Amino acid sequence: MTDGDILMSKDSNVGECAIVAGDRWRNHMFSSGIVRLHPAANRYYFFAFLKHPLFKTQLLALSPRGATITHAKTLWLDCLIPFPNQLDAERVIGYVSALMQAIVEKEKAIREKSDLIHNLIQAELEGNQTKRQFQYLYPSISELSSRRRFDAVIYDQEYKSKIWLVENYAHGSETPQQAGFTVTPGPSLEIKIIRTRIDSETYRPGYHTLILPKNISAYGTMNVLPYLGTAKKLPLLKRGDIIFGEAGFQKGRSIVLLDNWPKCTTNAHGLYARRSDGDLQKAIYFRCIFNWYRTMRLIDIMAVGGSGGHFSPEYFDYVRIPKFPEDKQAEIARLYHHVAPQPPVKPTLDTFVDWHRRWNAGLGIWELDREMKALQRTLSVVQEQIIEGKTVKVPLNGGIKA
Secondary structure (H helix, E strand, O other), rough: OOOOOEEEEEEEOOOOOEEEOOOOOOOOOOOOOOOEOOOOOOOOHHHHOOHHHHHHHHHHHHHOOOOOOOEEEOOHHOOOOOOOOOOOOHHHHHHHHHHHHHHHHHHHHHHHHHHHHHHHHHHHHHOOOOOOOOOOOOOOOHHHHHOOOOOOOEEEHHHHHHHHHOOOOOEEEEEOOOEEEEEEEOOOOHHHHHHOOOOOOOOOOOOOOOOHHEEEEEOOOOOOEEEEEEEEOOOOOOOOOOOEEEOOOOOOOOOOOOOOOOOOEEEEEEEEEEOOOHHHHHHHHHHHHHHHHOOOOOOHHEOOOOOOOEEOHHHHHHHHHEEOOHHHHHHHHHHHHHOOOOOOOOOOOHHHHHHHHHOOOOOHHHHHHHHHHHHOOOOEEEEEEEHOOOOOOOOOOOOOOO
């Protein structure tokens, strides 16, 4: 696979598609259920409409349904891609392409900064170990007695060798409680408890913004934000709270609440950690450390139960927070949350993507996601105008003129 290839699923999850960004995938292959598209022109315009619900709706309508799987075969070739019908159509195509490419660049930057956070934590731990050497020992009676747990794989070599990096860290470590955090389960939102419940995909005045663990991405952002209307008084989240997914196969995904979303809450599958002093840097640092644990598979090992397991509040003492130097904590926190000024010169249609690339360099993951979603909303409006045959006004100078 090469940079810019578009991959589309034609079996099972029919119509889902992604674009290859960068050269890291050049030695990777794809299955026979994937078709690789490499359009010679208007690549990002084409990709933008493959991602639009209209394309998948067409493809599903054309595809015969099997008992367990849907096969689209080559039916995707019969789907229609709308194009603008106006004098400056080429500029509109260029605008849609620029919006889509800028969105891809922001998602790429989010993934890169998430990887960089992990690498910084790993390097700090590995580079500052005491002189003690790791040696695996079978659990002793006293260790079993002190831990009082037989419900997790915390006595094997994998767990002990990985947790050793934290336990043997030269500057020491502390529990979340020692670091100033209080971990609390979210409320149950069952109808038999809250009595009244109206769910909405869009915000309505007086509704609660729902931080559901299943909607937390692996990068510490929200994929979607649903809303809940109820007369029941629910506990509210505050800016700086860390929300963790407590159960399931995606348990351990986490975010720090940094926007002032109205009446924010979570559910019983969400845990939230709060500091009384509201120190954002400390909260973000803890979230990044917790995500390192999750990436290292330590959260899965420490959890208990079937169907993906549970990571209950009482297990948080196993998550020791290494006492990194303040400047290292700040460096890690800036990658997750940092507001950067826009480049001074306003973008044109020709410089739009590069303008966003330069802005991305200074933004944290949270801000990148916020700006990416703003671009997605703009793109959606433009696409709807094209689909409905309306005139699209391009708010940028430059580009191909009619």
